[in-house]
Amino acid sequence: MGAGTDGQGRPAVARLLGAVARTRTGKDGVPAAGRAKAAGRKPAGRDGQRNVSLFRRIFLLNAVGLTVATALLLGPVTVSTPILPGEALVVVLGLALMLVLNAFVLRIGLAPLQRLGRAMATADLTHPGARAPVTGPAEVAELITTYNTMLDRLETERATSSARALSAQEGERRRVSQELHDEVGQTLTAVLLQLRRVADRVPGELREEVSQAQEATRGSLDEIRRIARRLRPGVLEELGLHSALRSLAGEFTTHGLSVTHHLDADVPPLNDEAELVVYRVAQEGLTNTVRHAGADRAELRLRRVTDGVELLVRDNGRGPGRAREGAGITGMRERALLVGAAFSLGPAPGRGTDVRLRITTTGGWSPQQRPGATTAADTATDTGTGTDTDTATASEGDR
Structure with missing residues (x-):
């Protein structure tokens, strides 16, 4: 397969033009410009200086140069043989002026394409x-608009x-959790009863x-129950987010890691x-702390912010x-993108790692509050005292 072709032998340029054409028409076959007009927006690239296309700018500049050259050839202007220094200076200055003007026009005209190239090189759908x-x-503005429209569609499809x-x-986790509880758990319970009779x-x-x-x-039965709880956080469904986070902090409190939680009631x-x-996200953040951070203290915080809710690990x-x-x-x-939240991971003040999740009012608020979601006890700040030393969770992610 030659350079610049795909597996079917089509040139890369043809593939690019095809992608642009598909994006311009969209899924409904309506051109992007038509959709913009239908929405009451002016198509990009049709106001001010954008009315002069890049082709016309370059053509007019070259036409001026050729016109000047033709006028010099047909006019009474003569050049000595050999050429005099003054005449050579005029020719050099004229050529330099034409080159500068040509470079200026090309630089202005191609600068948006360079910016588009940089934007395409740095595009990341996980940071929409x-x-x-x-x-x-x-035409350049229309191309950029088409690219932005394509990004909108890709981000929507990815979400x-x-x-x-x-x-x-999550459905598979619920199924596995239920089977562990109903099948394996019940079997181990029966074995335990038989051993007691024996x-x-x-x-x-x-x-x-x-x-x-x-x-x-008995230890295996307890472990099965712990795994089932991690696969399907029943406390989240039954008692709400605050109780689930308190329970999670207790699970991760081990002999080597002290987890404190600060959960605002409002x-x-x-x-x-x-x-x-x-x-x-809280579960994965604490999992990474145990597996990779080498930390002895962790903090789990849920608070109200100006535009929504923020989680900090x-x-x-x-x-x-x-x-x-x-x-x-x-x-x-990806989970943050699912609810339109902002996710960030970076160094904590002084030392350590901060994992932040911020959900805005458009990302996940609901007018109905779940039972047990907030209680007066949630304002307490305490250190978990759990003795479970098993730090593995159902998540298989790594830092």
Whole structure:
């Protein structure tokens, strides 16, 4: 396959033009300019200096140069042989002037294309909202507008596909959690009851082994229940976000990590999707703290801000560094996009890592407050005292 072609032998330029054409017409077959007019907006690149196209600018400049050259050839102007220094100076200055004017026009005309190229090179769908400024001649402005429209569509499609994927993931987690609870949990409970009956009948020298088997079964049953709770946070569905975050802080409080939580009572209510995103981001943030940060303290904070709700997970570990983002952080970003929230990860003041999630009023507020979502006890700031030393969670992401 030659350079500049795709797998079907089509030139790269043809593919680009095809993509632009598809974007300009959109899914409904209506041109972008037509949609802009229907919406009451003026098509980009049709006002002021944009009425003069790049082709016309270059053509007029070259026409002026050729006209001047023709006038000199047909006029009474003569050049000595050999050429005199003054005449050579005039020719050089004229040529220099033409080159400067040509470079000036090209620089102004192609600058929007250069900015568009930089915007295309730095485009990242996980950081939506960045758009190339619509400037330049009419056809260049139309191209930039088409590119921005394409980004809008791609971001919308990505958000839709991410929503489907995350919804399917949560559904699978609920199914696995239910099966663990109903099937494996019930089976282990039956085994534990049978061992208890057997313990009363076996000879004395075997009772110690039966007791050990009981303890192992009981430990496995507790572990199954913990995994089921992490896969499906029942406390979030039953008692609300504040109780779920307090429980999460307690789960991650180990002998090596002290988790404090600060949960404001006046946090506006969120819808189910937004609450689940907040919970999963907090869970993944604490998971990364345990696995990668090397921290001994972490803070979980939920507070009301001017434009919505903010979640903060802060640790005193080694900081984020410059390592490539793993699946865990990418997953948090995608969850934030699902509810239109802003996600950021960076160094904490002094030392450590800050994970922030901010949900605005358009990202997840709901007029109906869930039962148990806020209580007076939520204003308390306390340190978890849980003794569970198992720090693994259902999330497989990494920092």
